[in-house]
Amino acid sequence: MTPAKFSTGKVQVNKTIAELREMGKAARNQVSFDQLGEFTPTGRDSRVMMDRVRQLLIPELLPERTQRMGASAFAFFRGTAELMEADLAQQPNSGILTFTCGDAHIGNFGFYASPERRLLFDLNDFDEAGINPWEWDLKRLLVSVLLAAQANDVKDKKIREFLPAVVASYRKSIKQMFELNTLNRFYPANDVEKIIQASALDEDSSKLLMNLINHANKHDSEQVVRKFTTLDVRGGLCFRENAPRTTHVDDDFTTHVADYFAAYRQTLRPDVNLLLSQYHITDVVRHSVGVGSFGSRCYLILLTSIDGSHLVLQVKEALPTRRRGSQQGTRITAEFEQTEGQRIVDSQKILQSASDVFLGYFAGHERSFYVRQFRDMKESVDLTQLDWDQFRTYANTCAWTLAMAHAASPTAGMIRGYVGNNGKTFDNQLATFAWLYADQVQTDYQEFCDYRLGATV
Known part of the structure; x- marks a missing residue:
């Protein structure tokens, strides 16, 4: 097997897939699943960080931006990627760097046209993209799933039972990607027809997806x-x-x-x-x-x-x-x-x-x-219109798609080795992190709501 070579400026890998998987297992011994499930508040000042971001924006648009972010904790989470990234930088991490979206929340996935005019489903926002520990994307997705479900008035018990399944979807997708050779991983099957076949959607979810496809096909x-x-x-x-x-x-x-x-x-x-x-x-x-x-x-x-x-x-x-x-x-x-x-x-x-x-x-x-x-066969999913079964299908599909994106990096073999084959502990610990971090988001959101009552922007 020809070794893959990947330079991030911080690490350089020149290993076979088997060797990369062993490196991933070794990384798990250095930073365990339990450690990935931890969250320690960093003591940063959210208002100062958000104010610095606002200074980069158009002043006359700030009032409406503030209004949009204040709609819910999930909306606030969407608008404050700087807070979570700063927090993640202070938490234990796997040490496995890969190309990340940087803002892989559940609202940043959607449908769009390929150059061949096929309808695809994928990540669709990369403003925060860069090279980071791979699990940062998965953690952001999990927290967003939790907050979006709460915004839809789903009971916490249901969310708690479901969240490990989202992690499992990511983990199983990574495993499946490494059943393919390098070239086939470069050509992932993200077209909608294959997603329908792979997901085995129920009748209601299939109907929802077909409605989205019909809307997307009208966008040009x-x-x-x-x-x-x-x-x-x-x-x-x-x-x-x-x-x-x-x-x-x-x-x-x-x-x-x-x-x-x-x-x-x-x-x-x-x-x-x-x-x-x-x-x-x-x-x-x-x-x-x-x-x-x-x-x-x-x-x-x-x-x-x-x-x-x-x-x-x-x-x-x-x-x-x-x-x-x-x-x-x-x-x-x-x-x-x-x-x-x-x-x-x-x-x-x-x-x-x-x-x-x-x-x-x-x-x-x-x-x-x-x-x-602009809007070329593009369609996003209105999460508020999904019932619980549809929401679960969509969240799992997002996690599956995220793993396919991560598999494009040569270090992805290390991710495969890190998550291993028996992933219940991994699934549960990542879900635990999501609940811990959601509490931090709620604290920041409440401070934001209190602060904006007396602010002009």
């Missing part, structure tokens, strides 16, 4: 044009105003959009770059989305082709990871974050089974950005 650039645009006084097509979420602005990006668009095109495949040469920029609007990213600089670009058809691209500010941003006392500059767009794009290409062909990046004068197609 022309549908976006119909929903988001109108005609200006001269009869030209332009984005519809919906301030403060969607509004035309005069800033560095909109002023230099042609130059930035040209720089972005140079990061694409030659065939995609050539395709975009047939389009011209028709309109640009600032369009804020999400919870955690609401308030960052996000834009939509309306492109019109030589045949009159349209393409809508989303441009998102590529901020440093939340943990890094929450610890900075100085203004973020292009010099500081010039590779952040590339970090996000590269991580997405590594972790997703297939990625958007329009995925690219560029550096502005003071900030960096990444670009992707």
